[in-house]
Amino acid sequence: MKRKLLSLSLAAVLALSLTACGGGGNSTTTTDSTDTAATEDTDAEETTETADSGEVANADKPLVWFNRQPSNSSTGELDMAALTFNDNTYYVGFDANQGAELQGTMVKDYIEANIDTIDRNGDGIIGYVLAIGDIGHNDSIARTRGVRSALGTGVDADGSINSEPVGTNTDGSSTIVQDGTLEVNGTTYTVRELASQEMKNSAGATWDAATAGNAINTWSASFGDQIDVVVSNNDGMGMSMFNAWSKDNSVPTFGYDANSDAVAAIAEGYGGTISQHADVQAYLTLRVLRNALDGVDIDTGIGTADEAGNVLSSDVFTYNEEQRSYYALNVAVTADNYQDFLDSTVVYEPVSNQLDAETHPTKNVWLNIYNAADNFLSATYQPLLQKYDDLLNLNVEYIGGDGQTESNITNRLGNPSQYDAFAINMVKTDNAASYTSILSQ
Ligand code: BGC
Ligand code: CA
Numbered sequence: 001m002k003r004k005l006l007s008l009s010l011a012a013v014l015a016l017s018l019t020a021c022g023g024g025g026n027s028t029t030t031t032d033s034t035d036t037a038a039t040e041d042t043d044a045e046e047t048t049e050t051a052d053s054g055e056v057a058n059a060d061k062p063l064v065w066f067n068r069q070p071s072n073s074s075t076g077e078l079d080m081a082a083l084t085f086n087d088n089t090y091y092v093g094f095d096a097n098q099g100a101e102l103q104g105t106m107v108k109d110y111i112e113a114n115i116d117t118i119d120r121n122g123d124g125i126i127g128y129v130l131a132i133g134d135i136g137h138n139d140s141i142a143r144t145r146g147v148r149s150a151l152g153t154g155v156d157a158d159g160s161i162n163s164e165p166v167g168t169n170t171d172g173s174s175t176i177v178q179d180g181t182l183e184v185n186g187t188t189y190t191v192r193e194l195a196s197q198e199m200k201n202s203a204g205a206t207w208d209a210a211t212a213g214n215a216i217n218t219w220s221a222s223f224g225d226q227i228d229v230v231v232s233n234n235d236g237m238g239m240s241m242f243n244a245w246s247k248d249n250s251v252p253t254f255g256y257d258a259n260s261d262a263v264a265a266i267a268e269g270y271g272g273t274i275s276q277h278a279d280v281q282a283y284l285t286l287r288v289l290r291n292a293l294d295g296v297d298i299d300t301g302i303g304t305a306d307e308a309g310n311v312l313s314s315d316v317f318t319y320n321e322e323q324r325s326y327y328a329l330n331v332a333v334t335a336d337n338y339q340d341f342l343d344s345t346v347v348y349e350p351v352s353n354q355l356d357a358e359t360h361p362t363k364n365v366w367l368n369i370y371n372a373a374d375n376f377l378s379a380t381y382q383p384l385l386q387k388y389d390d391l392l393n394l395n396v397e398y399i400g401g402d403g404q405t406e407s408n409i410t411n412r413l414g415n416p417s418q419y420d421a422f423a424i425n426m427v428k429t430d431n432a433a434s435y436t437s438i439l440s441q
Helices: 003-020 032-039 044-050 096-113 138-151 209-226 235-246 260-268 278-294 373-389 432-440
Strands: 063-065 089-094 125-132 180-184 187-198 227-232 270-275 315-320 325-326 331-333 364-369 393-402 423-426
Touching: 063 393, 063 432, 089 096, 096 180, 096 227, 096 270, 096 364, 125 138, 125 209, 125 235, 125 270, 138 187, 138 235, 180 270, 187 209, 209 227, 209 235, 227 235, 227 325, 235 260, 235 270, 235 423, 260 270, 278 325, 278 364, 278 373, 278 393, 278 423, 364 373, 423 432
Parallel strands: 063 089, 063 423, 089 325, 125 187, 125 227, 364 393, 364 423
Antiparallel strands: 180 187, 270 331, 315 325
């Protein structure tokens, strides 16, 4: 209901601003266009208060990068020009190293706890396969390293663990990984990464769940009884592999994201997942914009309680001032605690209080999701954003990309002057300038 009202006022504002600047022919997609037919009353005040955008230069408007941190996809080096684009620029993500370590430890703990049954062909080798999301995405790289590090299969490359895919390594001869050893109850087992590959489809979309489903079919057909564990950089790919093969073969499968379907699957043998606290990230994504638009201290409603009582405690996030980055902390979700994580779209209770519409008048935000088909972003992150946008009085226009080209998204940022702030999820972490160049025009 609230969303309908907000959408209505967006429509009104769009109409107003289009007339005001005389700009026609703009191809901006409005997500809830059917709502314009509704006959609910609009809040006249909200409407007038949002109509003042145009005055601030687009380059000076609040900007938040989220989920894909501006960085060099080969070296991981942060793109500080993008992260400091203006005084109100931030990144919101999660602590990739802490999460990666948790995921690796979760898998290792599971193997140790189930050592009597895990080695399916009894050859003394615990074999696993790994689905890699995007070889140039720093979060994906961290997860690959975390798993290899915990299982002892990592090989050093220039001071950190090599994160390249091995292709297949059923005989243990790869130089990208090594055989690890696990000592449990006095017996020494070998741990081997049998296969890994980047799950990229032919059109170029990464983290591709369907590609992962095909990969497990191929792998299992040629060396299925060697596979004792399936690990994935995310739940989208993990669930695809679970449904295609591991569920029927009782092979524990581990993912990342704690999407609702993956958490529910723990009851059916999915091994576990990691919550990257999307409920905290989605809040932070919009909250930093809200604070910048309100001209208040950036910590308001974050580390410092706002007047509505919203506040985050230090056990769920960290802020790195130098990197202009907020990082949510991760939590392992396993058979022990999954009941508490069954719905990944519930707002985080400590930051679930509605802001007052007088002191925090409605503002218009342009926000894109790099790939509308991404499981985590579409099934977990966006539903959360849509709840927080109401609580924070933000009128968000959601743009879903195709996951392949930046231009597919930037084409829909044709008139940035219509918006008060921007939230950006790039296709590739290197491509921040594709967006900032538009805002700088
Ligand atoms: C998520 C993945 C998702 C990716 C998109 C990651 O944080 O874990 O599931 O595909 O973001 O950028
Ligand atoms: Ca085995």
